[in-house]
Amino acid sequence: MPANFDEIIQQNSDAYRTLIASTGEDLTREGLLNTPERAAKAFSFLTQGYHQDLVEITNNAIFPTDNNELVMVKNIEFYSMCEHHMLPFYGVAHVAYLPDGKVIGLSKMARIVDMYARRLQIQENLTRQIAQAVMDMTGAKGAAVVMDAAHMCMMMRGVMKQKSDTRSMSLLGEFKHNTEARQALLMAIPSA
Numbered sequence: 638m639p640a641n642f643d644e645i646i647q648q649n650s651d652a653y654r655t656l657i658a659s660t661g662e663d664l665t666r667e668g669l670l671n672t673p674e675r676a677a678k679a680f681s682f683l684t685q686g687y688h689q690d691l692v693e694i695t696n697n698a699i700f701p702t703d704n705n706e707l708v709m710v711k712n713i714e715f716y717s718m719c720e721h722h723m724l725p726f727y728g729v730a731h732v733a734y735l736p737d738g739k740v741i742g743l744s745k746m747a748r749i750v751d752m753y754a755r756r757l758q759i760q761e762n763l764t765r766q767i768a769q770a771v772m773d774m775t776g777a778k779g780a781a782v783v784m785d786a787a788h789m790c791m792m793m794r795g796v797m798k799q800k801s802d803t804r805s806m807s808l809l810g811e812f813k814h815n816t817e818a819r820q821a822l823l824m825a826i827p828s829a
């Protein structure tokens with residue numbers, strides 16, 4: 638949470654008041670009375686990733702191992718917002734790495750996904766940032782992230798395609814350079 642949290646909520650409530658008023662709505666009607674502040678708090682939650690860092694969220698949960706085979710946490714659900722329209726995109730992330738003597742707490746992989754998802758993003762950059770973070774935190778031989786997502790900006794407006802879904806991938810280290818490692822990874826990833 639930022640130090641000036643209350644001030645930010647106040648400012649963003651005013652901004653939401655302006656937005657709501659632009660529709661012609663009556664801001665004093667009962668159903669809308671607390672909406673600007675509620676929306677400001679919701680926005681603050683959905684963008685809280687800007688106020689987190691990797692060291693804090695992983696909390697030193699790095700452990701020694703003598704098993705350096707593939708680790709993958711599949712189907713980590715995430716919600717993000719596209720940086721173009723500020724509309725949600727959401728789906729699942731599959732996060733994998735090839736340890737080099739160290740593993741990371743499994744829940745921390747999901748926390749890393751959430752930290753980057755709760756920012757204004759495009760799916761491709763989100764995917765790469767998660768892979769890089771896993772690589773950096775574990776010193777892994779390779780890290781890979783695959784994300785499958787639906788984009789509300791393509792569904793409820795614009796081209797209005799309800800069934801399209803987007804797969805993005807980031808392969809680092811061994812997964813990029815070693816064909817065998819990449820094939821083992823791709824076989825383990827669920828189809829969209």
Ligand SMILES: Nc1nc2c(ncn2[C@@H]2O[C@H](COP(=O)(O)OP(=O)(O)OP(=O)(O)O)[C@@H](O)[C@H]2O)c(=O)[nH]1
Binds near residue numbers: 719720759760790794
């Ligand atoms: N590559 C990528 N594009 C995205 C993502 N999220 C939204 N977009 C796209 O960003 C693009 C923005 O295009 P613009 O032409 O500037 O905006 P627009 O007029 O609102 O575009 P339309 O959505 O086609 O109506 C659109 O094609 C969106 O589909 C994402 O995560 N990755």
Ligand SMILES: [Zn+2]
Binds near residue numbers: 788
């Ligand atoms: Zn968009």
